[in-house]
Amino acid sequence: MEFVRVLYASKATNIYPDLKQDLIKILDTAVDFNSRNEITGVLYYGHGYFVQCLEGRKSKIDELFYEKILKDDRHKNCEILFYEKCDFGLFKHWNMKFAPINKRLGDFFLENHRDDFNPFLLTTNSIPSFIELLASEYATEPYVFEVND
Ligand SMILES: Cc1cc2nc3c(=O)[nH]c(=O)nc-3n(C[C@H](O)[C@H](O)[C@H](O)COP(=O)(O)O)c2cc1C
Numbered sequence: 790m791e792f793v794r795v796l797y798a799s800k801a802t803n804i805y806p807d808l809k810q811d812l813i814k815i816l817d818t819a820v821d822f823n824s825r826n827e828i829t830g831v832l833y834y835g836h837g838y839f840v841q842c843l844e845g846r847k848s849k850i851d852e853l854f855y856e857k858i859l860k861d862d863r864h865k866n867c868e869i870l871f872y873e874k875c876d877f878g879l880f881k882h883w884n885m886k887f888a889p890i891n892k893r894l895g896d897f898f899l900e901n902h903r904d905d906f907n908p909f910l911l912t913t914n915s916i917p918s919f920i921e922l923l924a925s926e927y928a929t930e931p932y933v934f935e936v937n938d
Pocket residue numbers: 799815818819820822823832839841853856857858859861863864885
């Protein structure tokens with residue numbers, strides 16, 4: 790059984806108020822699909838950008854990303870920033886946690902990229918600490934995936 794973590798960035802197609810309706814529907818679908826498929830993760834929105842980190846069984850993550858998320862016209866310029874095999878999950882408690890960006894994330898971009906929040910600025914160097922920051926936002930213990938199902 791192979792588990793993976795993926796981080797991708799995209800640009801929202803709509804702006805408020807349509808964006809708000811999009812988000813409500815996305816989260817509704819995501820919580821349902823992700824919990825049924827043991828997928829966990831977080832989705833942040835800020836300054837017109839989405840950044841989402843997803844973890845779970847490789848086949849399920851690939852199905853969700855390539856068959857659904859990539860084809861979704863509520864966002865565009867969808868780009869994988871990081872894709873790695875993983876042994877433990879960082880977002881155990883959230884089948885899909887949504888949050889608007891906050892000061893800590895904004896400060897991360899100022900410190901690392903000398904600019905406002907924009908996930909497309911992330912680099913090989915800054916991505917690991919960005920993922921750590923996302924995980925630390927919720928102060929959870931990593932957990933070991935079930936390997937016998
Ligand atoms: C930024 C963004 C993040 C999304 N995240 C998820 C997710 O984590 N899980 C999910 O099931 N759908 C997610 N979706 C919605 C899917 O793209 C898709 O609309 C949904 O899975 C329904 O697909 P279907 O109509 O092929 O069944 C997301 C969409 C966007 C725009």
